[in-house]
Amino acid sequence: MTPLSRGFRGRPRRDIDPARIPPGQYAVDDFPVLSAGPTPRTPTADWSFTVDGAIDAAASWRWEQFMALESETFTVDIHCVTKWSKLATSWTGVSIDTLLEGVETSAAYVTAWSDGGYTTNLPLADLTGGKAWVVHSFDGTPLEPEHGGPARLLVPHLYFWKSAKWVRGLRLTVDDEPGFWEAAGYHNRGDPWQEQRYWND
Ligand SMILES: Nc1nc2c(c(=O)[nH]1)N[C@H]1C(S)=C(S)[C@@H](COP(=O)(O)O)O[C@H]1N2
Numbered sequence: 001m002t003p004l005s006r007g008f009r010g011r012p013r014r015d016i017d018p019a020r021i022p023p024g025q026y027a028v029d030d031f032p033v034l035s036a037g038p039t040p041r042t043p044t045a046d047w048s049f050t051v052d053g054a055i056d057a058a059a060s061w062r063w064e065q066f067m068a069l070e071s072e073t074f075t076v077d078i079h080c081v082t083k084w085s086k087l088a089t090s091w092t093g094v095s096i097d098t099l100l101e102g103v104e105t106s107a108a109y110v111t112a113w114s115d116g117g118y119t120t121n122l123p124l125a126d127l128t129g130g131k132a133w134v135v136h137s138f139d140g141t142p143l144e145p146e147h148g149g150p151a152r153l154l155v156p157h158l159y160f161w162k163s164a165k166w167v168r169g170l171r172l173t174v175d176d177e178p179g180f181w182e183a184a185g186y187h188n189r190g191d192p193w194q195e196q197r198y199w200n201d
């Protein structure tokens with residue numbers, strides 16, 4: 001019998017290491033778009049990124065200033081609460097550690113806010129220590145507006161709703177303030193490995 005080339009039966013799926021798929025998730029090859037409203041289109045000429053709230057001095061970068069910050073290109077897996085995971089996604093952006101350099105704060109929480117009104121809340125500790133970025137490129141090309149361009153938050157170790165698209169700032173808060181989906185019943189933290197999908201999970 002002629003061995004059947006795998007190529008004749010369609011392209012085999014990328015080898016997927018099951019250990020990289022959190023419980024209840026499945027891997028996808030495409031890149032779904034999930035937006036709660038219309039896609040804002042802020043020209044980079046009008047764009048800025050602000051860190052403010054419970055800190056002594058707010059900081060703000062215009063687009064050119066932001067793009068001049070030290071950036072990193074890195075590969076991570078992302079996990080949406082609607083159960084798709086996308087492995088080995090490549091991004092370029094600025095580490096939150098860089099954006100918070102020199103910031104003294106008693107705040108333990110952060111609200112990320114976006115053009116269009118979206119917000120999401122996170123413990124400050126989930127944004128620091130090399131775990132989160134504001135990214136401007138996906139796969140080596142400028143981030144598409146549908147996926148959050150010109151820039152989005154990326155917090156790959158939490159469900160993807162924490163990765164605010166069209167992000168414009170981080171507000172440091174002393175008290176934890178539920179964001180858009182968190183106030184609507186999604187889990188406050190959203191760790192995919194603990195399946196923290198909804199408020200009581
Ligand atoms: N500003 C904003 N950010 C957002 C959302 C949104 O509706 N608005 N949706 C969130 C959700 S639920 C997911 S799964 C991801 C989807 O990102 P994608 O469209 O690039 O896949 O963005 C998150 N960030």
Ligand SMILES: [Mo]
Nearest residue numbers: 034080081161
């Ligand atoms: Mo999502």
